[in-house]
Amino acid sequence: MRRSHAEPDVAGETQSGSRHILLAEDDAGLLSSLSFLLRNEGHRVTTAVDGLDALDRYEEFLEHGEPVDMLITDIQMPRMNGMRLIQSLTATAGNDLPIIVITGHGDKDMVVELMRIGCDDFLDKPFEPEDVRHKVNEVMERKRLRELAKADRLGEAMAREQDMAQAASDYKRRFESLHGQVQRAVGAYQDLISLKKEGYRVGVAFRHRPLHDLGGDYLDVCDTDKGTDLIVADVAGHDLAASYQTILVKAYFQENCQRRKDGRGFFELLNHDLSEGGTNERMITAVLLSLDLEKQEAQVVTAGHPKVIRFCAADQVARRVPGRGSPLGLSADARFASTSLPLASGDRLFLYTDGVAGARRIDGPSGMRSSLGEEGLVQLINSTAGLTLDEQVARIMEGVQRFSRYKQIDDMLLCGVEIPDL
Amino acid sequence: MHVDIKQETDRLTMRLASRAGDVTDAISDLRAFLDEEERKDDSGLVLVFRELVNNAVEHGNKKVKELPVDVEVLRLSPGRFRLSVEDRGAGFDFRSADLSLPDDPTQIRNRGLALANSFADELMFHEPGNKVTAWISLPRPSFFHVGDEGEWRVLKPGGAVTAETADDFRDLFADLVEDGRIKYRFDLSDVSEIDSIGVSLFVVFANVARQMSTEAELEIVNASREIAKLFHMIRLTRVYRVRERNGPAVEAV
Numbered sequence A: 001m002r003r004s005h006a007e008p009d010v011a012g013e014t015q016s017g018s019r020h021i022l023l024a025e026d027d028a029g030l031l032s033s034l035s036f037l038l039r040n041e042g043h044r045v046t047t048a049v050d051g052l053d054a055l056d057r058y059e060e061f062l063e064h065g066e067p068v069d070m071l072i073t074d075i076q077m078p079r080m081n082g083m084r085l086i087q088s089l090t091a092t093a094g095n096d097l098p099i100i101v102i103t104g105h106g107d108k109d110m111v112v113e114l115m116r117i118g119c120d121d122f123l124d125k126p127f128e129p130e131d132v133r134h135k136v137n138e139v140m141e142r143k144r145l146r147e148l149a150k151a152d153r154l155g156e157a158m159a160r161e162q163d164m165a166q167a168a169s170d171y172k173r174r175f176e177s178l179h180g181q182v183q184r185a186v187g188a189y190q191d192l193i194s195l196k197k198e199g200y201r202v203g204v205a206f207r208h209r210p211l212h213d214l215g216g217d218y219l220d221v222c223d224t225d226k227g228t229d230l231i232v233a234d235v236a237g238h239d240l241a242a243s244y245q246t247i248l249v250k251a252y253f254q255e256n257c258q259r260r261k262d263g264r265g266f267f268e269l270l271n272h273d274l275s276e277g278g279t280n281e282r283m284i285t286a287v288l289l290s291l292d293l294e295k296q297e298a299q300v301v302t303a304g305h306p307k308v309i310r311f312c313a314a315d316q317v318a319r320r321v322p323g324r325g326s327p328l329g330l331s332a333d334a335r336f337a338s339t340s341l342p343l344a345s346g347d348r349l350f351l352y353t354d355g356v357a358g359a360r361r362i363d364g365p366s367g368m369r370s371s372l373g374e375e376g377l378v379q380l381i382n383s384t385a386g387l388t389l390d391e392q393v394a395r396i397m398e399g400v401q402r403f404s405r406y407k408q409i410d411d412m413l414l415c416g417v418e419i420p421d422l
Numbered sequence B: 001m002h003v004d005i006k007q008e009t010d011r012l013t014m015r016l017a018s019r020a021g022d023v024t025d026a027i028s029d030l031r032a033f034l035d036e037e038e039r040k041d042d043s044g045l046v047l048v049f050r051e052l053v054n055n056a057v058e059h060g061n062k063k064v065k066e067l068p069v070d071v072e073v074l075r076l077s078p079g080r081f082r083l084s085v086e087d088r089g090a091g092f093d094f095r096s097a098d099l100s101l102p103d104d105p106t107q108i109r110n111r112g113l114a115l116a117n118s119f120a121d122e123l124m125f126h127e128p129g130n131k132v133t134a135w136i137s138l139p140r141p142s143f144f145h146v147g148d149e150g151e152w153r154v155l156k157p158g159g160a161v162t163a164e165t166a167d168d169f170r171d172l173f174a175d176l177v178e179d180g181r182i183k184y185r186f187d188l189s190d191v192s193e194i195d196s197i198g199v200s201l202f203v204v205f206a207n208v209a210r211q212m213s214t215e216a217e218l219e220i221v222n223a224s225r226e227i228a229k230l231f232h233m234i235r236l237t238r239v240y241r242v243r244e245r246n247g248p249a250v251e252a253v
Helices: A028-040 A052-063 A082-093 A106-118 A131-195 A240-259 A263-275 A373-383 A391-404 B020-033 B045-059 B105-110 B112-119 B163-174 B196-212 B224-232
Strands: A020-024 A044-048 A070-074 A100-101 A121-124 A205-207 A217-223 A227-235 A286-291 A297-303 A309-312 A319-321 A338-342 A348-352 A361-362 A369-371 A412-418 B003-007 B010-018 B068-077 B080-086 B124-125 B130-139 B142-150 B152-157 B183-187 B218-224 B241-244 B249-250
Touching: A020 A052, A028 A044, A028 A131, A028 A391, A044 A052, A044 A121, A052 A070, A052 A082, A070 A082, A082 A100, A082 A106, A100 A106, A100 A227, A100 A338, A106 A361, A131 A240, A131 B045, A205 A391, A205 B020, A217 A240, A217 A412, A227 A240, A227 A348, A227 A412, A240 A286, A263 A297, A286 A348, A309 A373, A319 A373, A319 B241, A338 B218, A338 B224, A348 A373, A348 B020, A373 A391, A391 A412, B003 B020, B020 B218, B045 B068, B045 B080, B045 B112, B112 B124, B142 B183, B196 B218, B196 B224, B218 B224, B224 B241
Parallel strands: A020 A044, A020 A070, A070 A100, A100 A121, B152 B183, B183 B218, B218 B241
Antiparallel strands: A205 A412, A217 A227, A227 A286, A286 A297, A297 A338, A309 A319, A309 A348, A348 A412, A361 A369, B003 B010, B010 B068, B068 B080, B080 B130, B124 B130, B142 B152, B241 B249
16 A cells, blocks of 8 residues: 555554654655555654655644654755754754664764764665564664653652752751750850849949850959959850850859959969860950959959059049959969059949950051050040940940941950949 | 943943943953952952942932943052942931941841941941942961971961961961971061960960970060060960060060
8 A cells, every 4th residue: 555645643643552753765666665664564654755855744743743753764865864854853852753764885984973963773775674673663662761761760869859858857957956955055154154234332334245155255243241353354265165164264253252362362273273284275364353342442463364444533534554464274373463453432443355455447548457455445435434334335335346347356345343432 | 231441450440330230240340350369369359349339229329220330449559459439329328327237147138338348448438428438458368488497497477367367377387386396486577466366376386386395495586566565465475485576585484
């Protein structure tokens, strides 16, 4: 039976195993025998006499919803050869279309190129009907397996993704639980070192701007039988070890409040215990201010810390209190000196940390750095003298921040103390 | 594409339309203006540039694309720049602007100016607020010269030893203490500044060196007066022999 066009099947369906094959061959004899062979196998065959014709047919059937399942094409054809046909088709159809190329003597050197552009297999002239049958079935089987593998891989990929999503959610939950523990530890730490602002025998006001949640600067106040003791300490670092050292300082300070060792003795003890073990890499600078309201006198012991500033009510001038000493924790046998100063009602004393006096700015045009310094802080204190203690501390802190252009690189702590009527 | 780009060796001027695409292009031009060394760590400059130019486009010119934004980038010295951005808007009350960064990181979205401020050396607004000048320094890499002078290993930091550079130096320190070497000399000729973090590095070094040998000798030479004073004040002179530039030893160990 000869058919010049493929007759459309019912609703474009093909029976199982049978395919819609596009056959491009300019040799009329070969074209007719091949199409006869293939139709005998039950396939639906659309014929084309050259590359351009094949392209047209391909597009036509695609449009009508009866797409071609396989292409069998010769290489040497007028108007558009097999190579160009394959290139055009793979450009539009991708690599999905199975392609068999009919090769003759002399076409062999094109084989590599043909494979590269998407050809699946070859029919070498002259060939037997058996060869055609086998090749077609083989190519279709390979395509089927490829598709199965793709589905498998897709299935595998989806399963992997689900696993990962599950693992990610497990990790997230564990992180959240640990994070929660850390937050509670931070909360506990902050509770431990928190300080009430009033109720002491002297007026106290402070502002603290830490850089992190842990570690940083430390302030403690306790009333004694004679008056009030205050300590400001600067522990290097913001990790758990720093927090531990801060708690140690607090514990010793509070104990000392009861025992009433003098300032120097207290620092010597603390220093010795901090230096013990030799593995201590951190310095702690600290200043201890002991106020004796009965004797109307104060003792200042400094351990490598910025100087206390005293604002005299009498002459309304702020001055630094002299003093020097080694930081705590550097060497076990360090000795400390104590400075005495008289106290009068209305006097204010300021304790602070390095982050305040060391506040820095860079001048834009020149790039020069300058720091506030203890002198700069003295000026800020002088310029805010008439305010309440709390207001003054707040204003000084604002001034420091403005100086550093709101860029903070260290913890900042400023504490003001006001001597009441004696 | 924006118009009017003029690039001289140390000066770049641009006029942008108030359009997001122009801002992106402008950043490419900015990068092209930088030399190879500067481009290695230019993120601070790019951030300030982006924030200020976006501000000019969105808030100054209200995204009216016909209104131009004029930008000038001047290289004051390698790695130091002056940036000027001017829009055609009515300005704003810059004196009330809050330049501090909020503690809550989720709030940073609304703080373009605060971000620009934190990465610039200085920000200056001009009345009525439609022009801003920013000075930006690119970070300089920390480096360390290591050499030998007889029995002494000599270590010479290349710049400030402060919080910003401490991490770099700490990493370098770790490799410095060698078995068998017991004499270490720090040459602080090029060090203008040490802060408490920097000091702690010297403390750590001393501890490590002395752990390796109780005979370890430590020296600091060519220290500035301020730095020598600092070492003296915190009693590090008990561990290091400190010599000022142009002066005798501050204190014998």
